Amino acid sequence: MLDVNGIRKIHKERFGHEPAVFIAPGRVNLIGEHTDYADGFVMPAAIDFATVAAISPSNDANGTILSRNFGQTIERKMQDIGTQGSHHWSDYPFGVVSILQQEGINVPGFHLTLEGNVPLGAGLSSSASIEVATMLAMLHLARTTLPLPKIALLCQRAENDYVGAPCGIMDQFVSCCGAADSALLLDCRSLDFRLAPIPKHLSLVICNTMVKHSHAGGEYGIRRAEVEEGTAILHSHRPEIRFLRDATMEDLDRWGHEMPANVLKRCRHIVTENVRTVAAADALEAGDLKTLGRLMAEAHASYRDDFEASCPEADIMVQLALPLEGCIGARLTGGGFGGCTVNLVESIYAEQFASRIAEGYEKETSIRPEIYMSRASAGAHKVEHSGTN
Ligand code: ADP
Ligand code: MG
Numbered sequence: 001m002l003d004v005n006g007i008r009k010i011h012k013e014r015f016g017h018e019p020a021v022f023i024a025p026g027r028v029n030l031i032g033e034h035t036d037y038a039d040g041f042v043m044p045a046a047i048d049f050a051t052v053a054a055i056s057p058s059n060d061a062n063g064t065i066l067s068r069n070f071g072q073t074i075e076r077k078m079q080d081i082g083t084q085g086s087h088h089w090s091d092y093p094f095g096v097v098s099i100l101q102q103e104g105i106n107v108p109g110f111h112l113t114l115e116g117n118v119p120l121g122a123g124l125s126s127s128a129s130i131e132v133a134t135m136l137a138m139l140h141l142a143r144t145t146l147p148l149p150k151i152a153l154l155c156q157r158a159e160n161d162y163v164g165a166p167c168g169i170m171d172q173f174v175s176c177c178g179a180a181d182s183a184l185l186l187d188c189r190s191l192d193f194r195l196a197p198i199p200k201h202l203s204l205v206i207c208n209t210m211v212k213h214s215h216a217g218g219e220y221g222i223r224r225a226e227v228e229e230g231t232a233i234l235h236s237h238r239p240e241i242r243f244l245r246d247a248t249m250e251d252l253d254r255w256g257h258e259m260p261a262n263v264l265k266r267c268r269h270i271v272t273e274n275v276r277t278v279a280a281a282d283a284l285e286a287g288d289l290k291t292l293g294r295l296m297a298e299a300h301a302s303y304r305d306d307f308e309a310s311c312p313e314a315d316i317m318v319q320l321a322l323p324l325e326g327c328i329g330a331r332l333t334g335g336g337f338g339g340c341t342v343n344l345v346e347s348i349y350a351e352q353f354a355s356r357i358a359e360g361y362e363k364e365t366s367i368r369p370e371i372y373m374s375r376a377s378a379g380a381h382k383v384e385h386s387g388t389n
Contacts, residue, residue, distance in 0.1 A: 002052050004383050007068070007115050011054040014066065015111035019054035020140050024132035024380035026050060026118035026125045027174045028206055028342045029333045030183050031299050032277035034223060034307060036168030038231075038270045039189040039243035041277040043196070043284075044170055045376035046178025047204065049124060051116030052383070053093075053133035055141055058109035065093050068115035078109055085162045092127055093134040095162030099154050100138055107142050119370065122208050123339025127163075128171035131155035132380045140382070148176040148379070149191050166224055167335075178379040185281035189245060196284040198376050202328065203350040204342060207321070207357055208370040209313040211338030219337050223266060223309060230267035233258050244270040262308075269306035273299060289328050293344070296329030297322070309336030313365055317341045320360040325349050340372075 004021060011019045025046035032042030058064060064075040067089055074090040081098050085091030093112060100107050112134065118126035135151050135158075146154070152172040159165050159172075173191070174184050182195040198204075227244065234241040237255050241247050249271055256264040276295045283291040300318050304310035314332040318341055321330035326349025333342040345353045354371040361369045 002050060002115065002117050004052055007052050007054050007113060008385075010068070011056070011111070011113040014113070015056055015058075015064075017056035017111070019056045019111075019113065020137065021383040022053045022055075022133050022136035022140070022380065023050050023383050024053075024129045024136065024175045025178060025377050026129045027171055027178065028124060028204055028340070028374070029170065030342060030344070031280045031296055031331070032170075032273060033299065033303055033333075033336065034227070034309070035245075035270055035273050035277060036170040036186075036188045037166075037224060038227060038274075039245035040270065040274040041185065041187060041281075042170045043183050043185045043277050043281055044174040044178070045183045045198065045204065046174050046379055047118075047124065047206070047372075047374040048377045049116075049118040049372065049374065050377075051114060051118060051126065051129040051133045053130075053137040054113040055137035056111050057141060058111050060109045062109050063094070063097060063107075063112070064110070065090055065112045065114065068113065069120070078107070083162065085164065091163045092130045092158070095158035096131050096134045096155060097138055098162050099158045100135070100142070103154065105139075105142050105144060107138050110138070110141055112137060119208060119372075121212055123334025124206065125171040125175065125334070127159060127165070127167070128155065128175045131158055132172060132175040136380055136382065149173065152176045166221055174379070176379050178377065180378045181376050183281070183284060183376060185277070189243075194281070196281050198284070198344075199287065199289075201347055203345050203347045204374045204376065205345045205350055205353055205357075206333075206372040206374060207317050207341045207343060207361070208372070209311070209317055209338055209340065209361075210367050210369055211311055211313045219309070220335050223307065223336075226263050226266040227270060230259050230263045233263075234267075245274060247271055265306040265308070269302045272302055272306075276302075289344075293327075293329035296331045296344070300331035303332055303336065307336070311338050313367065314338065314341055316364050317357070317361055317369070320357050320364075321353070324353050324356055326353055
């Protein structure tokens with residue numbers, strides 16, 4: 001649990017002013033992987049792990065950011081923030097400031113203290129949580145407000161353009177608009193969403209393979225390029241296909257032979273994943289947990305075999321989970337190539353599940369995993385003075 005009052009105190013001691021405090025959660029994606037940038041569907045939930053941003057004005061023309069996680073303070077002149085980062089953790093918060101400047105929002109000089117307990121680079125979107133928490137803090141200082149979906153879009157732009165990581169809209173959106181005890185089915189084209197309650201007797205058990213993924217380039221970018229290549233081929237035959245959201249399995253059956261084998265497989269994952277994601281939201285709403293679990297298993301197999309974005313450790317983690325008592329569904333979550341699995345587990349079995357999976361995983365891989373228990377949690381908000389979260 002983050003000690004919000006402790007962060008407040010540290011900020012005041014360091015910078016001399018009582019801060020305003022904001023919190024934004026990380027997320028776990030239940031289903032819908034690499035569908036967001038294809039204008040498709042995703043169904044994440046915000047989690048109990050988050051980043052806190054404490055802010056006060058600096059009364060000069062500098063922006064100063066302290067990351068408690070990195071134990072480092074970085075100071076920049078507001079006019080020198082520019083439009084591109086420098087491959088440093090401070091790119092994420094300065095990227096947010098840069099995008100606001102580009103939007104014509106006048107952010108004054110500031111002192112910002114950041115602390116998060118979302119594990120960094122584990123696929124639970126510490127990046128979106130630091131961006132969204134920072135943006136709420138900056139908007140507060142600039143005495144302005146924006147609608148939450150707009151905040152999500154601007155944070156995505158900060159990550160795409162300033163940090164240089166080609167992420168979709170899912171992470172920032174659910175960090176903004178997530179709700180307690182609910183999964184969020186998002187249509188990434190219209191940004192319409194609906195909340196599907198997660199039954200009270202279920203827990204999210206998140207298992208960290210401890211295998212690091214990296215989004216700023218690498219495999220994630222290669223997958224996006226493959227998807228674009230396949231989309232262009234379909235578009236040349238059916239111009240209304242602008243994204244894979246618009247394509248069906250019939251389209252792939254008809255024109256897939258024009259694609260390299262790897263490109264066809266990537267497209268097949270996304271086309272089938274969109275169908276599975278909408279069906280999963282329907283199943284969750286209907287309380288049909290058996291169907292939900294089956295869809296999560298199919299999603300993992302598609303991610304592993306067609307999208308080739310899993311890794312041996314994540315496959316082992318999922319294999320270990322499925323036969324355990326109380327397990328409703330299990331799959332690799334997030335951008336892929338490592339990170340965490342998400343497991344929907346009956347709460348009465350959650351502790352037992354966690355210890356058995358940790359034991360089994362360490363035995364098979366010699367890696368000690370981290371296991372996080374969470375409920376689906378609220379989206380980003382201001383934390384009033386007496387609150388501890
Ligand atoms: P993920 O979003 O899955 O955690 P990313 O690679 O997208 O992984 O983002 C992780 C990066 O975000 C970190 O390496 C760091 O640069 C930045 N970050 C996240 N939280 C913090 C924090 N509390 N303080 C400083 N930087 C942070
Ligand atoms: Mg990220």
